[in-house]
Amino acid sequence: MTRPRVGVAVLTMGTRPVELRALLDSVAKQQEPAQQIVVVCNGAPLPELPEGVMGVELPENLGVTGGRNAAIEELRKAGDVDLLVDLDDDGLLIDTDVFTRVADLHEADPRLGIVSFRIADETGYTARRHVPRLRADDPMRGGEVTTFLGGGHSLSMEMLAGIGGWPQEFFFAHEETDMAWRALDAGWKIRYEPELVLQHPRTSPARHAVYYRMTARNRVWLARRNLPAPLVPVYLGTWVLLTIARTRSVSGLRAWFGGFGEGMRKPCGTRRPMRWRTVRRMTALGRPPVI
Incomplete structure (x- = not known):
């Protein structure tokens, strides 16, 4: 080229x-x-x-x-x-x-x-x-x-x-x-x-309600748009558990679950699930698409 x-x-x-x-x-x-x-x-x-x-x-x-x-x-x-x-x-x-x-x-x-x-x-x-x-x-x-x-x-x-x-x-x-x-x-x-x-200037890890809501909503949309159907509940279940374990803010958790619900209800664009060979390739690279 x-x-x-x-x-x-x-x-x-x-x-x-x-x-x-x-x-x-x-x-x-x-x-x-x-x-x-x-x-x-x-x-x-x-x-x-x-x-x-x-x-x-x-x-x-x-x-x-x-x-x-x-x-x-x-x-x-x-x-x-x-x-x-x-x-x-x-x-x-x-x-x-x-x-x-x-x-x-x-x-x-x-x-x-x-x-x-x-x-x-x-x-x-x-x-x-x-x-x-x-x-x-x-x-x-x-x-x-x-x-x-x-x-x-x-x-x-x-x-x-x-x-x-x-x-x-x-x-x-x-x-x-x-x-x-x-x-x-x-x-x-x-x-x-x-x-x-x-x-880039070092930024604070502090989070706010909009961040929690958008992160959760888009996490659901990411799965709905891209993952093979059997992996969608595995991926989302993993992130529910991780979020509960990591988040110390009650208001943050409330916003996160609000965004999660929004992601389940609202349209997320065209669904094109990845092929299973892509799942295997990602797994070989050290990050299977369930986390």
């Missing part, structure tokens, strides 16, 4: 103009420049953008999924992008060869659909929840995985053309897992590459 051309998408709500500008400056410093850069402002006026950066102003907040789908469409219109790199608006590329290494990885393996970056704070620390595997004790261990991090990653545009974009209904929470499962079922690979770093 020819050298993959990189496009960059950043989703913002206009509340971090300083951080956004620093991120765009770090994008501009890449040794292998991005072919296109688009900033999507979700339900707010666009901030001032550097020359050469496209801006899309959405009249309402469409969530992470809707905003990123808008970015995909904008880059698709440009027609000269093979890889989409999504970056959080308060992140920072601390190395100047990130796009070069991303393109190298995809060029070396045409079936590589997704590359997950490592998220690290300014001290280099990576939280366990930012390692996309069950055994998260060593954040520097890369390789094939079954999901990826939303804050920094690359997506093959060819893959997106085949499996579709982000699950619009989700708004936020578990959208990466939904895309990852569809990618794996279509025969694409996902790689966690810890040497590709997006510096």
Whole structure:
């Protein structure tokens, strides 16, 4: 294949103009420049953008999924992008060869659909929840995985053309897992590459009612959309038990079960259950789709 051309998408709500500008400056410093850069402002006026950066102003907040789908469409219109790199608006590329290494990885393996970056704070620390595997004790261990991090990653545009974009209904929470499962079922690979770093401020693990509700609702939708019928109750039952064991907030549990009920009642989009060979492949990679 020819050298993959990189496009960059950043989703913002206009509340971090300083951080956004620093991120765009770090994008501009890449040794292998991005072919296109688009900033999507979700339900707010666009901030001032550097020359050469496209801006899309959405009249309402469409969530992470809707905003990123808008970015995909904008880059698709440009027609000269093979890889989409999504970056959080308060992140920072601390190395100047990130796009070069991303393109190298995809060029070396045409079936590589997704590359997950490592998220690290300014001290280099990576939280366990930012390692996309069950055994998260060593954040520097890369390789094939079954999901990826939303804050920094690359997506093959060819893959997106085949499996579709982000699950619009989700708004936020578990959208990466939904895309990852569809990618794996279509025969694409996902790689966690810890040497590709997006510096990101360390965030508090504190949760709120909306987070609990959306997490539970989308967990149900994830199963209903993607899992073979026998695995749906196993997956959801596992997460009910884990949530009860882990959650110390009564209000949080109440919101979680409210979201769970919502996920059971409301439509979740088209159901396309993965094949059993995908289940076996995920199991071989260390994360069967029941947890």
